[in-house]
Amino acid sequence: MKVKYFAWVRERVGKAEETIEPPATVLTVEELIAWLSGQSEAYAHAFEKPKVIRAAIDHAHVKADATIAGAREIAFFPPMTGG
């Protein structure tokens, strides 16, 4: 699946997007955050406060317990500050 990062999450991860293949045991958004955090220092830094991180699956906001099954694109970002 494709993963996108925005604002300071992007800066900390060090890339805007990538394609990942998490193990089949990773079922939810929060499990994906935990798995990514274990991949490197950069991800651990980006996701150090998982409760602050917002997520979207296929362009729709989702909660941490949302299932990632069938997702084409998952995005992680800080709380929004537009307008």
Place this chain on the structure above:
Amino acid sequence: MSCPVTIRIQPDDFDIAREIAVLTGSRTDIGAVVSFSGICRADEDSAKIAALTLEHYPGMAEEEIRRHAVEAISRWPLNGVTVIHRVGRFMPGQNIVLVLTASQHRQAAFQAAEFLMDYLKNSAPFWKKEESATGTGWVEAQARDEEAAARWTRR
């Protein structure tokens, strides 16, 4: 009652008078147009801002604004909605966002514009980065913006 919706995300500035003219056109059923513009401020909590950079999530940003425009149309008798959000780097005094709502009467237009702005600030995927004399940093979301959006939740 037709209600055209225009949503644009662009680096370029907008012309408010022109956008109102496009929205109303030759229609004679519109009795009220409310216009809100968000402008880059020079100070935030007494810190001087030199510039603001706006980043967005292409695709989702347009879809999220459209979802809320559709909701506004379902809640108020609107005759037209325009939302233009700029992205890029802005100096104090420059336009950032425009919301136009048209209706037969002013109440619906006022309320829908406020609803759209509250949701835009809270759930449209845009992020602001501030540049000041002391460095650059991402703007933190304000609890007051979340509260402003929460008051529109249907009970």
